Amino acid sequence: MDIFLISLLNGLSYGLLLFMLSSGLTLIFSMMGVLNFAHASFYMIGAYFAYQIGVWATHLVGPNTGFWIALIIAPLAVGLIGAMVEKYGLRKVHKFGHVPELLFTFGLSFIIVELVQVIWGRAAVSYRVPPILDGPIEFLKDFGLTFSLYRGFMMIVALVMLALIWLMLTRTRIGLVIQAALTHPDAVESLGHNVPRVFMLVFGGGCALAGLAGVIGGPAFVTEPAMAATLGSIIFVVTVVGGMGSLAGAFIASVLIGLIQTFAVKIDFSLVDLFKTLGIVLTEKTPFFDVWKLTVSQIAPVLPYLLLVLILIFRPRGLMGTREG
Numbered sequence: 001m002d003i004f005l006i007s008l009l010n011g012l013s014y015g016l017l018l019f020m021l022s023s024g025l026t027l028i029f030s031m032m033g034v035l036n037f038a039h040a041s042f043y044m045i046g047a048y049f050a051y052q053i054g055v056w057a058t059h060l061v062g063p064n065t066g067f068w069i070a071l072i073i074a075p076l077a078v079g080l081i082g083a084m085v086e087k088y089g090l091r092k093v094h095k096f097g098h099v100p101e102l103l104f105t106f107g108l109s110f111i112i113v114e115l116v117q118v119i120w121g122r123a124a125v126s127y128r129v130p131p132i133l134d135g136p137i138e139f140l141k142d143f144g145l146t147f148s149l150y151r152g153f154m155m156i157v158a159l160v161m162l163a164l165i166w167l168m169l170t171r172t173r174i175g176l177v178i179q180a181a182l183t184h185p186d187a188v189e190s191l192g193h194n195v196p197r198v199f200m201l202v203f204g205g206g207c208a209l210a211g212l213a214g215v216i217g218g219p220a221f222v223t224e225p226a227m228a229a230t231l232g233s234i235i236f237v238v239t240v241v242g243g244m245g246s247l248a249g250a251f252i253a254s255v256l257i258g259l260i261q262t263f264a265v266k267i268d269f270s271l272v273d274l275f276k277t278l279g280i281v282l283t284e285k286t287p288f289f290d291v292w293k294l295t296v297s298q299i300a301p302v303l304p305y306l307l308l309v310l311i312l313i314f315r316p317r318g319l320m321g322t323r324e325g
Contacts, residue, residue, distance in 0.1 A: 001100055001183055001207045003085055003266070005098075005145055006145060006147060007262050007263055008144070008259070009145075009147050009151070010262050010281045011255075011258045011259035011261070011262030012155060012156050012255060012258065012259070012262075013148075013151040013152070013155050013258075014258040014261070014262060015021045015255035015256070015257060016155050016158035016159070016254065016255065016258070017151045017156055017158065017213060017216065017217050017220070017258075018155055018231070018234060018235065018238055018257060018258055019162070019238075019250060019251050019254035019255070019324065020157070020161060020209065020213035020216065021039075021040070021043050021210055021213040021231060021235050021245060022141065022157050022163070022215075022235040022238040022239055022242075022249075022250045022254055023165060023206075023209050023212045024039060024042075024159070024205070024206035024207060024208070024209030024213075025039045025112050025206065025210070025236075025239055025247065026239055026242070026245060026247055026249075026250040027202065027205065027206045027285075028202060028203055028206040029057045029244055029248070030244075030245030030246070031179075031199070031201060031202045032203065033098070033103075034090065034094075034098075034101050034105075034197050034203070035102060035191070035277060036096075036203075036206070036236075036295075037102060037106040037108075037109055038085075038105040038106070038109040038112060039105075039110040039207075039210055039232075039235065040109070040208070040210070040228040040229070040231055040232030040235060041112040041127050041228045041232075042082060042112075042207040042210040042211055042214070043210040043211070043213050043214040043217070043227070043228060043231065044112070044116060044214060044225070044227050044228040045078050045116070045211060046074050046078045046210060046211030046212060046213065046214025046215050046218070046220030047074060047123070047127060047212070047214035047215065047217065047223045047227065048116055048214075048218075048223065049070065049073075049077055049078065049214075049215075050066075050067070050070035050071070050074040050214065050215040050218055051067055051070075051120075051125065051126075051127035051218065051223055052120075053066055053070040053073055053074055054066025054070055054127070057069045057070070058208060059206060059294050060265045064131055064277060066130065067130040068086055068128075068130070070215055071096055071212075071215055071216075074211055074212075074214070074215045075081060075209070075211040075212040075215060076208065077211070078207050078210065078211025078214070079204040079205060079206065079208025079211060080226075081207065082203055082204040082206065082207025082208065082224065083200050083201065083316075085092075085198050085203070085207075085211075086199065086200045086203035087196075087205065089108070089252055090104060090105070090203065091196065091199075091200075106207075107267060109169075109228065109232075109237050109257055111229055112228075113225055113228065115148065116225050117225050119175070120225075121226070122224075123171070123262075124222050124223060124224040125223050125314070126222070127218045127219055127223040129219040129220070130150075130219075131276040132258020133149050133150040133153050134149070134150065135148075135149050136148060136149060137149050146274075146289075149219050149260065149292055150204060151220065151243045152219060154216050155214075157216055158216075158287070161209070161212065161252060162247075163259055163264030165209075165247065166247070168318050169247075171233075172192040172280065174201075176194055178198055178201075178202060179272060180293045189316060205277040206208060213238070217231075221224060222242075226259070233305075237253075237257065237265060237304045237307070238250055238253045239303060240311065240312070240318060241251075241253040241256070241257070241304075241307060241308055241311050241319060242254070242310055242318050242319055242320055242321070243271065243317055243318030243319055243320040243321020244317075244318060244321050245321065246318065246319075246321050247321040249318050249319050249320030249321055250321050252278055252320065253318075253319060256307075257307070260303050260304065260307070261300055261301070261303065261304065264296050264297060264299075264300035264303055265300045266297065267295070267296035267297055268295050268296070268297055269295060269296055270292065270293050270294055270295045270296070271291075271292045271293075271294075272289075272292050272293045275292075276322060307318070
């Protein structure tokens with residue numbers, strides 16, 4: 001039971017990190033119809049900005065302050081970069097259709113990786129968990145559970161972010177303008193609103209959410225140039241499985257994939273073992289024996305993509321999607 005509960009908490013924390021990352025991509029697609037291939041690169045920029053801000057803050061302000069300063073400044077900086085990318089780059093190719101947009105963001109992802117390697121090098125940087133969050137959650141120790149305080153902090157930030165996004169889109173004037181600009185841009189523009197500026201803010205806001213995920217996820221995982229590629233493909237799986245443009249779907253898919261991957265790595269069970277319980281013995285002479293003997297933990301990295309294939313076959317719109325593709 002202890003192993004199950006810890007795996008459950010780890011799966012939820014990982015899933016909520018995926019949601020922090022995929023929520024920005026989902027917002028950009030739902031509002032603008034742009035599938036941003038460079039989204040994970042903004043996640044990486046957020047982690048590196050937070051690391052650099054932490055280094056500067058240590059020298060200028062003092063130790064143990066850098067993370068908290070970076071938690072505010074880094075997402076804003078990434079959001080500003082994203083807004084500039086939309087205004088001076090993406091907006092220029094938007095009139096040519098979706099394929100040029102995809103090619104633009106795809107090429108941008110490579111440029112960002114190269115710039116990161118030029119500035120910070122190819123090796124991982126020492127971006128660590130802040131001392132105040134380094135350790136287990138004390139009250140869980142009374143129940144015999146050891147769970148990282150920092151992962152608990154990650155979960156709280158993700159849930160607060162979800163609540164704020166929902167409130168902004170449904171309870172504020174800017175949120176209503178953003179949603180109206182998606183379906184009726186001409187009407188919104190005739191009311192005096194600057195639709196291109198709205199789209200710039202949406203793209204910048206989505207990138208800022210990716211930057212926030214980088215600030216939070218950088219210390220929990222490794223901050224290195226390959227971190228964008230590591231999570232980049234997973235967030236597209238989350239977006240498609242949840243439903244293109246559905247924030248609720250992204251949340252459900254993120255948690256689902258986080259739990260699947262976390263629990264899968266704990267299961268040392270193969271089809272050979274399953275057949276053995278049924279009284280069927282498979283040997284090395286059995287055709288495709290190397291496939292039958294693969295354990296669930298060995299194929300854990302493939303499971304999200306298998307889920308993606310099943311969703312595309314049986315429910316192409318995704319779990320909560322309302323639009324195809």
